Amino acid sequence: MRKRGVKSVLDVATGTGFHSVRLLDAGFETVSADGSADMLAMAFENGMKNGDHILRVVQADWRWLNRDVHGEYDAIVCLGNSFTHLFSERDRRKALAEFYAMLKHDGILILDQRNYDAILDEGYSSKHTYYYCGEDVAVEPEYVDEGLCRMRYTFRDSSYHLNMFPLRKDYTRRLMTDVGFQRIETYGDFQHTYRAEQPDFFVHVAEKEYRMEDSEGAYGATVSTARTYYNSPDADTFYASVWGGEDIHVGVYKSDDEPIADASRRTVERMAAGLGLTKDSLVLDLGSGFGGSARYLADTFGCRVQALNLSEVENERHRELNSERKLTDRIDVVDGSFESIPFPDSSVDVVWSQDAFLHSGDRIRVLEEIRRVLKPGGQLVFTDPMAADGTSVSAIQPILDRIHLDDMGSPGFYTRELTRLGFVPHERKEATNGFEDLREQLVTHYGRVLQETERQEGEGLASKVSSDYLLQMKKGLTHWVEGGTKRQLTWGIFHFTLDEGR
Structure with a gap:
């Protein structure tokens, strides 16, 4: 206060x-x-x-x-x-x-x-650490259901009861x-x-x-x-447990049962392979999450990374992990939004982002901000879960409702807007016009996350994350798998360069 x-x-x-x-x-x-x-x-x-x-x-x-x-x-x-x-x-x-x-x-x-x-x-159960300390009182529920929690308070020479409504968080x-x-x-x-x-x-x-x-x-x-979502304790615990709190994005899998963390790290390696980074490069990571990509880039190439992210909770863990890996001199974690990037014009060599732009209500503004901060000749590499070209909003409404969006981007949208802003496709193996379509990886990934959620739920995840959160998460993951299977959704790697003449 x-x-x-x-x-x-x-x-x-x-x-x-x-x-x-x-x-x-x-x-x-x-x-x-x-x-x-x-x-x-x-x-x-x-x-x-x-x-x-x-x-x-x-x-x-x-x-x-x-x-x-x-x-x-x-x-x-x-x-x-x-x-x-x-x-x-x-x-x-x-x-x-x-x-x-x-x-x-x-x-x-x-x-x-x-x-x-x-x-x-x-x-x-109770640790009695902060409330009802001491040996003179014992507190336990005598009866509990969704509409009543009757607590018994027992002192050395007396006891009494209180009826309370069991409010879920x-x-x-x-x-x-x-x-x-x-x-x-x-x-x-x-x-x-x-x-x-x-x-x-x-x-x-x-x-x-x-x-x-x-x-x-x-x-x-x-x-x-x-x-608000990524700052919530449920989301923080879920992503730290299921993804391991390092890379929290769609993975590139070699097999359907591969560990999520291995596939997620492969995505980072695949995106970084064609960038030509050196110790003199400055990378701006938009939506950096727990910082797995930023640490990989700084540690592998010796480059400097500006990591911009909206969740203070994720940023706190990001900084802790950077300190443990002795990378704080090469990674700067910044609280903020990619809709208004707090960096000067023409100041970074590479803009990097993974599965973050869908959370914007104004993706054109995000791309304009990226163009502003990139140096001429700078590179943009990013992934994003998207609607497949030609998919109607009504077809993916359950997914939009789950993540509180009005619409999603699409390969055609990003290609059109980037071209308008002066970007040109970067030649990349298996990519067409700057985009490598990896829709099948989206299906595999969300299916693996659903499996891992159910596995960990049986091993105690439900004691750390609220039942309502897990229920909604599993429902949402099912929608992602169905949308990808029906080819209504897609995902992949974009790689563009800002034309030096623009």
Whole structure:
């Protein structure tokens, strides 16, 4: 909250006042709200006992918060797993809408919840690291189904029960989006990434600020959707597990059962083979993901790489791996969008990208940006999952719906637009007019990813990635395989050179 400049805070689930007292200790202007007068009396007393704080308390129902509490706040906190006490979806939506309305235009909501996904899917377990510490209390569910989690709290000389609604993580995030929050970050036990284990609690940080697209580099709607997706813990864990967290793109396979990582690395080798890179070359990698390609290029050819990527989570892992391989002096990882590339005109020798341009809502703008930053005579090499030439939008609608796109590029589209911008096909073995069509590899690849997902799901992936994510992923992979098999989709390698006379 300090980093975001927060001064005023509304604690909407004050209870006995613990969080309000801690906020006051930290110097925040805090108002404490709760639906129970008894709780507020206890909170007021605890404020006096712990730091001589005089709490500003208000009795309020979340559903009519604006009626009972006045003013706007930099932040609203709803902690202690409190939001799960609402059993009606209508009440949950109403409460979140009230929170949204009481925030200033750039305010944030911080809301935590138990990891009910793990409880529902795998059974209850707890590290007791951050919550309910000590030996004087034991917490466990006495009954759990999709509509009720009845928790028993056992002390040395007593026990009591609480009934709560088992909110799934993605459902909570979806409700926040529905009421207007534009960007939501979710942490597991206070960590942004948590691949190795299931957290006990999730903490959602939702931003009210409305972000408009502009020419200075703000993310467009389609790119923002991709950014939110790749920043999500589910996506981060899935790609790190299934692809190994190195190369996360379509592979070139020698056999149908080849490991995904081997085939994915072969794609990188195949694309790099005709570039003639040296230690003096500067490569711009657009949509660099976890950085496998950038590390391969820098390590193999000694070249420098500017790695531009929209996911801060992937970029964090990218930097960590670069440091481990001692490549930080040759690879610069930059947060940003390829719709507004933050580099000067005519500054790079090669633009490289793998399976990223489909995530743009304005691919012509992306190609224009590439032309701007390439030196005359510079090379563009990229791959992209595409609609086959002549395929109608309706034929691939299930795939577009899955990845939140209105359309896709096609070989004809890219060839036409690149020619218009002054690019000429680079002579490459097995390529026609600058494009090597490898449609069959798309079918093989997504089939292998589906197989590997199902295999790892049986070996514990389901304990690290939400069941809803895996369900939607498997459904989407099936659509990709079907689309490729029916020749509605294709994939391959483009290699063009920017005409030095343009």
